[in-house]
Amino acid sequence: MTKPFGLYQNPGWGSAIIEAQLAVYGLPYDLIDAGGSVSEAAVQEAMRGVNPLLQVPALILPNGAVMTETAAMTLYLADIAGTDTLVPGPGAPERAAFLRWLIFLVAAVYPSFAYGDVPTRFVPPEGAEAFQARVIEHRKAMWRVMEAEASGPYFLGVRFSVIDIYLAVMTRWRPGEAWFQTETPKLWAAGATAALRPGIAPVMARNFS
Incomplete structure (x- = not known):
């Protein structure tokens, strides 16, 4: 085994x-x-x-x-x-876009939680609240960049990928589900659809129930 x-x-x-x-x-x-x-x-x-x-x-x-x-x-x-x-393979037409947005998620969006969730690790306590607010506004701007590129029903169009799993998880985080539903509906829909897929649904239930 x-x-x-x-x-x-x-x-x-x-x-x-x-x-x-x-x-x-x-x-x-x-x-x-x-x-x-x-x-x-x-x-x-x-x-x-x-x-x-x-x-x-x-x-x-x-x-x-x-x-x-x-x-x-x-x-x-x-x-x-x-x-x-x-993960689209090397010959897949979605490969370049997949790699671009995977790295965008992990290099641009994801790190904002590392320094924004506990801002006192990076700025003095008296400036923490304002710093966190600015980080969240910048994060919203990055999500809007992705929203403009989303195709639907999944982020890459009809091609389901791990990008949609990232969205299923990350749209549960700040700025919150209500914001995503209103401001980036295509990202929200891609993540919500992915969250219902076999194999993924039990994981989402365990993590977010």
Whole structure:
């Protein structure tokens, strides 16, 4: 029997993006509780040897190696699964757009949560509220950039991809579901449709119920 992957996770965090991919591919995995807020000393102690940046998720491969960064995990898991179910292959017409927006999500949008959710890690307490507000406004602008490029019913049009899993998870975060439904309806719809797909629906229920 193949040794399972180990996924360091917290319900509702970015680990849900990787958990959903593992579920869709039917790859064996164990969930490892990362313990809540990364600001807690116990979590820092548990995570330091896995990811020095103290970030969730982290993925332990069956051979014991550690992977961080959700885009890297995404491309690796597609290789391991040997299918283009979630990642358009090199010859697919959607490949270039997929890579562009995957990296946009992880390099531009996703990091805004790292410095915006707990702003006192980066700015003095007296400036934290204003800093967080500016981060959220910038995040909204980035989401609007993606909305302008979305095709429907999925982000890449009829082609379902892991971009839609990112949207299913990230539209649950700030600025909140109501904002996405009103301001970026195509992104919301793509994520909501993805969240109902077999394999993904149970993961979403576990993470967001």
